[in-house]
Amino acid sequence: LGLDSWRKLGQGVVDFVADYYRYLHRTDTPVMSAAQPGFLRAVLPTAPPERGERLEAVLHDVRTHIIPGLSHWQSPRFFAYFPMNTRHVVASMLADILVSGFGVLAFQWLSSPACTELEQISLEWLAQLLDLPPCFRAAAPAAAAVLPGSASEAVLVALVAARARALEGRPPEDATRLVAYATDQTHSCLAKACLVTGVRHVRVLSTHAARQFAMEAAALEEAVRRDAAAGLLPCFVCATVGTTSSCAVDPVGEVAQVAARHGLWLNVDAAWAGAFAVLPDQRELYFGGLEGADSLDLNPHKGLLTGWECSALYVKDARWVKKALTPGVPEAYLQDKCGGTATSRGTDGSCAADSGGGGGGSGLAAGPAEGREEQQEEGKEDAAAGPGAGSSDGTSGSGSGSTAAAAGGPARLPAVPVDFKDLDVPLGHGRFRGLRLWFVLRLYGAEGLRRLMRHRLLLQDFLADMVLEDPRFELVLGAPPRFGLVCFRLRGSDAANAALLDSVNASGAAFMSHTTLAGRYVVRCAIGGTWTQGRHVEAAWRAVQRCATGVLQEAAG
Numbered sequence: 197l198g199l200d201s202w203r204k205l206g207q208g209v210v211d212f213v214a215d216y217y218r219y220l221h222r223t224d225t226p227v228m229s230a231a232q233p234g235f236l237r238a239v240l241p242t243a244p245p246e247r248g249e250r251l252e253a254v255l256h257d258v259r260t261h262i263i264p265g266l267s268h269w270q271s272p273r274f275f276a277y278f279p280m281n282t283r284h285v286v287a288s289m290l291a292d293i294l295v296s297g298f299g300v301l302a303f304q305w306l307s308s309p310a311c312t313e314l315e316q317i318s319l320e321w322l323a324q325l326l327d328l329p330p331c332f333r334a335a336a337p338a339a340a341a342v343l344p345g346s347a348s349e350a351v352l353v354a355l356v357a358a359r360a361r362a363l364e365g366r367p368p369e370d371a372t373r374l375v376a377y378a379t380d381q382t383h384s385c386l387a388k389a390c391l392v393t394g395v396r397h398v399r400v401l402s403t404h405a406a407r408q409f410a411m412e413a414a415a416l417e418e419a420v421r422r423d424a425a426a427g428l429l430p431c432f433v434c435a436t437v438g439t440t441s442s443c444a445v446d447p448v449g450e451v452a453q454v455a456a457r458h459g460l461w462l463n464v465d466a467a468w469a470g471a472f473a474v475l476p477d478q479r480e481l482y483f484g485g486l487e488g489a490d491s492l493d494l495n496p497h498k499g500l501l502t503g504w505e506c507s508a509l510y511v512k513d514a515r516w517v518k519k520a521l522t523p524g525v526p527e528a529y530l531q532d533k534c535g536g537t538a539t540s541r542g543t544d545g546s547c548a549a550d551s552g553g554g555g556g557g558s559g560l561a562a563g564p565a566e567g568r569e570e571q572q573e574e575g576k577e578d579a580a581a582g583p584g585a586g587s588s589d590g591t592s593g594s595g596s597g598s599t600a601a602a603a604g605g606p607a608r609l610p611a612v613p614v615d616f617k618d619l620d621v622p623l624g625h626g627r628f629r630g631l632r633l634w635f636v637l638r639l640y641g642a643e644g645l646r647r648l649m650r651h652r653l654l655l656q657d658f659l660a661d662m663v664l665e666d667p668r669f670e671l672v673l674g675a676p677p678r679f680g681l682v683c684f685r686l687r688g689s690d691a692a693n694a695a696l697l698d699s700v701n702a703s704g705a706a707f708m709s710h711t712t713l714a715g716r717y718v719v720r721c722a723i724g725g726t727w728t729q730g731r732h733v734e735a736a737w738r739a740v741q742r743c744a745t746g747v748l749q750e751a752a753g
């Protein structure tokens with residue numbers, strides 16, 4: 197394929213995606229796919245073609261067969277799970293094109309220096325935006341940060357580090373005595389990480405509506421003491437800020453005190469809610485005590501527009517991660533350092549890389565000049581969440597200098613290259629995630645992201661008010677609307693609520709999901725789509741009300 201043909205095909209695919217987004221904005225586009233299991237097998241050939249086909253033929257099948265089988269996560273009426281954003285025109289998706297085009301990996305600094313250093317820079321910018329404590333910032337000598345693919349991987353890395361620390365100086369068989377602590381609201385990725393790492397004992401502490409489903413530090417203390425007295429090795433506790441079910445917030449400061457008393461590694465999982473820490477009032481309300489944690493994970497791919505897969509893990513003392521993830525006998529090729537040989541590295545493992553400056557233009561210096569066409573078409577309200585506020589081209593400044601100032605001034609990263617293979621499970625360490633995050637941070641800017649998060653909270657309150665106005669519904673006790681999530685119930689049986697959710701999703705008007713809180717079926721409406729505006733929330737709520745009328749009539753016989 198010649199480069200000119202490739203260029204044309206690529207433009208065709210961008211047009212295809214733009215048409216897809218237009219399709220998502222039609223009010224008659226069902227959000228949840230109505231496909232039945234096996235639908236795709238029934239229409240696609242059972243064997244691959246002998247000869248390569250034309251792109252048009254492939255795209256035709258995508259349009260005809262694949263898209264009807266998608267539940268549309270980027271629809272403005274998607275309210276299920278926690279939304280995963282790919283802001284279409286700027287930021288992540290354009291970065292994704294570059295990422296695929298570059299096709300580089302950053303398992304070690306040498307393998308693609310900019311890839312490694314941009315990840316470090318993006319993580320430090322993000323740390324500034326979230327106002328993370330100094331112990332997690334680049335200037336802290338022992339700290340490290342990394343962009344794993346998912347929160348599940350981040351929690352796994354935190355757990356193996358905790359395991360390494362707990363077993364230091366002990367016989368390997370002590371691993372069978374390790375204990376991890378969580379609550380009945382903690383995401384199952386912790387239980388999975390325990391399975392993978394062989395941590396056999398997992399204590400699941402109960403939560404209660406009266407305490408808004410948060411971990412109770414006293415219960416943790418008691419469980420740890422009991423286990424220690426029984427000869428076990430308490431090792432790890434996972435506190436959550438913004439649980440998946442109801443966005444409950446564990447008291448990080450209190451949990452940190454217990455963890456410190458008993459030598460537990462404290463990981464704070466803020467996979468969804470972490471993005472809200474860009475708002476100073478949310479930071480103060482919900483993220484206190486972070487300095488007492490050993491690690492923190494959050495998902496830019498959920499709340500911060502980077503698109504799947506881009507999680508962030510901040511670790512206070514990265515020695516333990518490196519110890520846990522560095523095999524005893526690394527292959528020779530992985531020992532190459534800056535300058536090409538292992539010996540060019542200093543005794544502290546660093547080498548004199550110049551991380552500042554630029555060094556030579558690429559000759560490709562065309563900035564992204566995004567049109568605002570879609571926003572003009574799809575509603576002016578979107579100004580609340582748009583990138584590059586005040587500029588017509590989607591960029592917020594004239595170059596990286598302005599962004600560096602916006603991201604917190606003069607803090608410099610130490611010129612110590614990191615090898616990300618030592619901080620992550622896969623050797624290849626993902627596809628240039630630092631570039632994707634950096635695009636988002638530059639094109640939105642701190643102010644744009646704060647506006648986006650504020651807008652989500654406004655929509656959340658808008659929905660909660662509508663729920664309260666209809667006497668047939670209730671907000672769920674112990675689960676106040678938070679971080680864009682509204683948990684509500686039809687006053688009635690669990691079966692009625694399940695029928696309501698089925699009916700809403702089958703209507704195609706919106707896609708929501710459910711959870712169980714205090715043993716009761718609860719509908720979750722998670723607001724966080726970057727396209728989602730007040731009119732979409734209102735339309736979804738009207739659909740819920742209509743479906744409730746149907747469910748109640750049916751129940752009445």
Ligand code: PLP
Binds near residue numbers: 348468
């Ligand atoms: N932790 C929390 C609080 C979550 O809500 C989720 C997913 O929604 C996860 C962890 C797992 O995230 P991931 O899919 O990135 O592994």
